[in-house]
Structure formats: C-alpha cells, structure tokens
Amino acid sequence: MLCGDIGQDSETGIYYFDRFGNLELLLREAGVCSVAPIPLGPRPAPPTIPATDVPTGAETGEFVLADAHWSLLPSPTDRPIRELRIYQVLPKETTHIANQPRIGLANAESARMLLGSVPVEADGSAYFRAPANRPLYFQSVDDAGRAVQSMRSVTYLQPGERRGCVGCHETPGSAPPTRALLATQRPPSDIRPGPPGTRPLSYPLLVQDVLDRHCVRCHDDGGGETAAPVLTGDVTGPFTRSYENLRPYVRWYEWGDASITQVVTRPGRGGADESPLVEVLHDANHHGQVQLPDDDLRRIYLWLDANVPFYGTYREPDRRRQLEGQVVGPPGLQ
Ligand code: HEC
Ligand code: HEC
Structure with a gap:
C-alpha cells in the first residue's frame, strides 16, 4: 500500500519482535505502508483440483447435496426429508416497479415456476441435473409433502458445472460430511415435474x-x-x-x-x-x-x-x- 499521500506518520515497517521485547527492523521503505507480511518458505505444490465447469455447450449442470437435514438454524428433527423442490425465479420483463403487476397476496413478489422435485435419500443426500444459467432455489420437503425449510435467495449453475452444498446450510467453520453419499452411488436424478399449475405457478x-x-x-x-x-x-x-x-x-x-x-x-x-x-x-x-x-x-x-x-x-x-x-x-x- 502506498502511504505517500496520507503523510509520514502512517508509514509502517516490518519488525521481528521476540518475547524478550527485542525489536529488530526488517523492512521500512519511504512512502510504503508495510503491513501483513506473509512468511515464504519451500513447500510442496498444492494438489491440482480439476475444473468444475466443462464448457461443452451443455444446457445443464449437476448439484450434489450432502445432507438436507443440516441447517444453519435448528431444523425440526421429527420430519425426515424425502424430496427437494426446485424453483426457478422468472425475469421481470414488463416493468421494474414492485407490485406492477401484482403476483398475489405477498408484497413485492416475483413470478416463479416449480421445475419439479428430486428424491432425497435416507442419509439426506441428493444428486440431480438442473438447467444451467437459471436463477434456482430449493425447498426441502417431508413425508407429508410440506416444506421443512426453504431457500429464498437464488443460485446458478454454469453449463456442465457441478456444484456441491451441505443442507440449508452448514454452520460456518464446519467440514462437509466425509462419508460416501447414497445419492452419488447412482446416476443423477432428473427433475420430476410437479402437478398442473406449477410451470409457471397458477x-x-x-x-x-x-x-x-x-x-x-x-x-x-x-x-x-x-x-x-x-x-x-x-x-x-x-x-x-x-x-x-x-x-x-x-x-x-x-x-x-x-x-x-x-x-x-x-x-x-x-x-x-x-x-x-x-x-x-x-x-x-x-x-x-x-x-x-x-x-x-x-x-x-x-x-x-x-x-x-x-x-x-x-x-x-x-x-x-x-x-x-x-x-x-x-x-x-x-
Ligand atoms: C360438507 C360441506 C363442506 C365441505 C365439502 C367443505 N366445507 Fe369448509 N366448512 C363447512 C362448514 C359448515 C363450515 C363452517 C363451520 C363453522 O362455522 O364452524 C366450514 C368452514 C370452513 C372454513 C372456515 C373455518 C373457520 O374456522 O373460519 C374454511 C377456510 C373452509 N371451510 C375451507 C374448506 C375447504 C378448503 C374445503 C375443501 C377442501 C371445504 N371447506 C369443504 C362445510 C364444508
Ligand atoms: C431447503 C434448504 C436449502 C437447501 C437444500 C439449500 N439452500 Fe442455499 N440457502 C438456504 C437459505 C435459508 C439461505 C439463506 C438466505 C435465504 O433465506 O434464502 C441460502 C442461501 C444460499 C445462497 C446465497 C448466499 C448469499 O450470500 O446470498 C447460495 C448461493 C446458496 N444458498 C446455494 C445453495 C446450493 C448450491 C445448494 C445445494 C444444491 C443449496 N443452496 C441448498 C437454504 C437452502
């Protein structure tokens, strides 16, 4: 960071400071704020992670969900999740003004369609193909057909991309489950369309x-x-x-x-x-x-x-x- 324009006082140096209170200047340069040094040393090259997007002109990608029962806020424990609903939010083509035209009872609502649903396995995992380049969101659904949790923001897939996620969602700092997922032992599910009046909603x-x-x-x-x-x-x-x-x-x-x-x-x-x-x-x-x-x-x-x-x-x-x-x-x- 250049410090010249904010004055001499803001110039900082990098010191070696030990527990006996010794302070040794390592670097100080006029006009430069030296902050956040990163020690460098020889180390093995990190593994190469294969690219997740394959620009093949595909119109779909894949989602892998590790465990739909995980949730940032506590999720009901007595409602096993059986399927995932996949919605697509539709582009507001006519005006940019909220409620013009009105979609329904909800204020400032956007039009949407239910693309359909995919099965969630007994371990909470799901693996499915979904359209690329579409704003999508999910709902986890119990035995009775009621949503247990919903996502209200959207996510996208690039063509050919594979994206993974954990539930709705994991707590920060936690690792994803390391066990093999039931859903990935089989080919990806295709989305099963919902009942009449859902594509788009009516x-x-x-x-x-x-x-x-x-x-x-x-x-x-x-x-x-x-x-x-x-x-x-x-x-x-x-x-x-x-x-x-x-x-x-x-x-x-x-x-x-x-x-x-x-x-x-x-x-x-x-x-x-x-x-x-x-x-x-x-x-x-x-x-x-x-x-x-x-x-x-x-x-x-x-x-x-x-x-x-x-x-x-x-x-x-x-x-x-x-x-x-x-x-x-x-x-x-x-
Ligand atoms: C056999 C006749 C009958 C059928 C069929 C029927 N209802 Fe009712 N429903 C009633 C009666 C009678 C009341 C009024 C009960 C009362 O005032 O206690 C009522 C009340 C209601 C109320 C108001 C409840 C309240 O507490 O304010 C709703 C909402 C309602 N019904 C919805 C439905 C729906 C939805 C269906 C179809 C799935 C349905 N009803 C089918 C007879 C029927
Ligand atoms: C049914 C529950 C649920 C499932 C399953 C779920 N999410 Fe979410 N997601 C949420 C909730 C809750 C939020 C927080 C904001 C909100 O209410 O929409 C969120 C937010 C997000 C966001 C927005 C983050 C931001 O900063 O704006 C992204 C991106 C996202 N989820 C991606 C995914 C992906 C990828 C998957 C796996 C295919 C997934 N989600 C599965 C519930 C879920």
Missing part, C-alpha cells in the same frame, strides 16, 4: 381445481345451506373470489413483514406450517366429511409453501389467460 389450475372438486359444493354462494367462506373461482378483479376469501387463512413471506417475518428463513416455519388453512383441512369436526385425497392435499401445501401466488407471469395476455384458468407456458426468455 392459482386457478393448482388450487381452484381442488376447491371446485371438494369444497364449492358447500362453500358456494347459493343461499341458506352455504358455508362461509365462498370458495368459487369467479373473477373479482385481478384475482378470484376464493383467492381473496382465503386471505385470512394463509400466511406468506413478504417484504414489509406483514405476514411471516421475512428477515431470515426459519426451518419449520414455511407457508404450510404457518397457515391456519391446514388446520381447517385437518379439522375432524365439520371437515371430517371432507377427506382430501393425498395428491390434492399436497397441491394445497405446495401452493402455501410457494408463497401463495396467484399468477406466475408478468405478461398481460398470459395473466388474462391464467385468470380464466387457461394453461400458459413458461416465458421464452427463461
């Missing part, structure tokens, strides 16, 4: 379809016998009747902390964990007669864990189609 396809089949026979607005809240899919503006009426029964992460506090992502406090709707669905008293098939229950959990979105797109024509319950594909520029 409330009418993912959730309203379930409500139509199991709930609206009681929760419609047909008069005397009707139970509140009304859960029909009528369009009420930018959203639908059921989406607006379910608001008190769901929780989400958002900028502004109005629902689940968003400062950190806490294990065991995902959307399905926090939303009162889940308790209503399991309530034996009046809903004992409504037995949601497991697949449909998992769709509701997925929607809650995905942060209760309505839309999965920013584009006006596609949003109109989603509002009407039609299928739209992922954007061309993914």
Whole structure:
C-alpha cells in the first residue's frame, strides 16, 4: 500500500519482535505502508483440483447435496426429508416497479415456476441435473409433502458445472460430511415435474381445481345451506373470489413483514406450517366429511409453501389467460 499521500506518520515497517521485547527492523521503505507480511518458505505444490465447469455447450449442470437435514438454524428433527423442490425465479420483463403487476397476496413478489422435485435419500443426500444459467432455489420437503425449510435467495449453475452444498446450510467453520453419499452411488436424478399449475405457478389450475372438486359444493354462494367462506373461482378483479376469501387463512413471506417475518428463513416455519388453512383441512369436526385425497392435499401445501401466488407471469395476455384458468407456458426468455 502506498502511504505517500496520507503523510509520514502512517508509514509502517516490518519488525521481528521476540518475547524478550527485542525489536529488530526488517523492512521500512519511504512512502510504503508495510503491513501483513506473509512468511515464504519451500513447500510442496498444492494438489491440482480439476475444473468444475466443462464448457461443452451443455444446457445443464449437476448439484450434489450432502445432507438436507443440516441447517444453519435448528431444523425440526421429527420430519425426515424425502424430496427437494426446485424453483426457478422468472425475469421481470414488463416493468421494474414492485407490485406492477401484482403476483398475489405477498408484497413485492416475483413470478416463479416449480421445475419439479428430486428424491432425497435416507442419509439426506441428493444428486440431480438442473438447467444451467437459471436463477434456482430449493425447498426441502417431508413425508407429508410440506416444506421443512426453504431457500429464498437464488443460485446458478454454469453449463456442465457441478456444484456441491451441505443442507440449508452448514454452520460456518464446519467440514462437509466425509462419508460416501447414497445419492452419488447412482446416476443423477432428473427433475420430476410437479402437478398442473406449477410451470409457471397458477392459482386457478393448482388450487381452484381442488376447491371446485371438494369444497364449492358447500362453500358456494347459493343461499341458506352455504358455508362461509365462498370458495368459487369467479373473477373479482385481478384475482378470484376464493383467492381473496382465503386471505385470512394463509400466511406468506413478504417484504414489509406483514405476514411471516421475512428477515431470515426459519426451518419449520414455511407457508404450510404457518397457515391456519391446514388446520381447517385437518379439522375432524365439520371437515371430517371432507377427506382430501393425498395428491390434492399436497397441491394445497405446495401452493402455501410457494408463497401463495396467484399468477406466475408478468405478461398481460398470459395473466388474462391464467385468470380464466387457461394453461400458459413458461416465458421464452427463461
Ligand atoms: C431447503 C434448504 C436449502 C437447501 C437444500 C439449500 N439452500 Fe442455499 N440457502 C438456504 C437459505 C435459508 C439461505 C439463506 C438466505 C435465504 O433465506 O434464502 C441460502 C442461501 C444460499 C445462497 C446465497 C448466499 C448469499 O450470500 O446470498 C447460495 C448461493 C446458496 N444458498 C446455494 C445453495 C446450493 C448450491 C445448494 C445445494 C444444491 C443449496 N443452496 C441448498 C437454504 C437452502
Ligand atoms: C360438507 C360441506 C363442506 C365441505 C365439502 C367443505 N366445507 Fe369448509 N366448512 C363447512 C362448514 C359448515 C363450515 C363452517 C363451520 C363453522 O362455522 O364452524 C366450514 C368452514 C370452513 C372454513 C372456515 C373455518 C373457520 O374456522 O373460519 C374454511 C377456510 C373452509 N371451510 C375451507 C374448506 C375447504 C378448503 C374445503 C375443501 C377442501 C371445504 N371447506 C369443504 C362445510 C364444508
């Protein structure tokens, strides 16, 4: 570091200082701050680590996850993790202004799609192929289909790259597990797509379809016998009747902390964990007669864990189609 411009007083030298208090000047140069010396000596050359990216024009890379049960904050111990959901955040193509257009209940939310999920082995390991050059994030999911922990920032793969990680995540200073991982004893998994209405996310396809089949026979607005809240899919503006009426029964992460506090992502406090709707669905008293098939229950959990979105797109024509319950594909520029 050159010190000339901050004056003579800041010039420092390097001294040999022993425990008897002897101080011997080794180096002092005019105009140079000499700090942080590194002793050099002969030593073996470090091992050559093979490059992890192979620029072959591949469109995918691979992730190896050592143990999904590890977590920086304590993770519930009674919920073994069975799979990993992989989401892709979509580019905000239309405006740069938050909430224009609005994705759903959550403030300043971004559109996304669920690419699908991959299995997590009994030792917590996963090994899978994923698309390169896409902003991806993960959710670890238990037996019942509920997220145990979520990542909310994103990570990327370069084409052909292999990336490893430990859980959600390891504590600083800890070493990754040294045992052989079950997942790497087999070829990498391919991502298995999720249910309808997830590529990109769409409330009418993912959730309203379930409500139509199991709930609206009681929760419609047909008069005397009707139970509140009304859960029909009528369009009420930018959203639908059921989406607006379910608001008190769901929780989400958002900028502004109005629902689940968003400062950190806490294990065991995902959307399905926090939303009162889940308790209503399991309530034996009046809903004992409504037995949601497991697949449909998992769709509701997925929607809650995905942060209760309505839309999965920013584009006006596609949003109109989603509002009407039609299928739209992922954007061309993914
Ligand atoms: C389901 C839990 C979970 C899994 C599994 C997970 N992460 Fe994360 N990750 C987190 C959490 C929690 C954070 C902290 C920020 C946040 O809430 O998103 C994070 C943050 C990150 C960040 C951002 C760091 C920063 O400084 O911005 C990167 C990069 C990352 N993870 C990479 C990975 C990779 C690579 C894997 C393995 C394939 C992985 N993660 C698996 C939960 C997870
Ligand atoms: C057989 C009729 C019936 C079906 C089918 C039904 N419900 Fe209900 N539900 C009711 C009744 C009756 C109430 C009002 C109970 C009360 O006020 O205690 C209710 C209440 C609710 C409430 C409000 C609970 C509260 O404490 O505020 C929600 C939310 C709800 N149901 C959601 C659903 C969903 C979601 C489905 C479909 C999976 C569904 N219901 C299917 C009859 C039904």
